[in-house]
Amino acid sequence: MTAPVLALLAALAPAEGMAGAACTGLAPLHDSDVDGESGEDREARHDRARAVCEHCRVLTVCRASLDSLPPQTVGVWAGVLLTGRGHG
Numbered sequence: 614m615t616a617p618v619l620a621l622l623a624a625l626a627p628a629e630g631m632a633g634a635a636c637t638g639l640a641p642l643h644d645s646d647v648d649g650e651s652g653e654d655r656e657a658r659h660d661r662a663r664a665v666c667e668h669c670r671v672l673t674v675c676r677a678s679l680d681s682l683p684p685q686t687v688g689v690w691a692g693v694l695l696t697g698r699g700h701g
């Protein structure tokens with residue numbers, strides 16, 4: 614299990630203009646891994662998460678926050694799959 618993206622989003626939401634995030638209530642869709650999930654299912658889930666991001670009203674704000682995330686952050690964020698190895 615990995616640190617849920619939504620927990621980070623919840624922490625940022627009030628302060629960083631993230632209210633209205635399209636991923637709200639969709640956990641664990643944007644998480645890196647889900648226990649017992651096959652690689653194929655994970656890839657399909659990440660594709661669905663990216664699609665949600667594509668139509669998110671706060672995508673621009675979310676994308677701007679990427680650089681402020683800890684480098685170990687994992688999961689789909691602003692349509693990008695973060696792997697815990699930095700975001701650059």
Ligand code: SF4
Pocket residue numbers: 622631634635636637643665666667669670671672675676689690691692
């Ligand atoms: S862009 Fe994606 S990860 Fe960011 S708030 Fe929107 S749905 Fe969530």
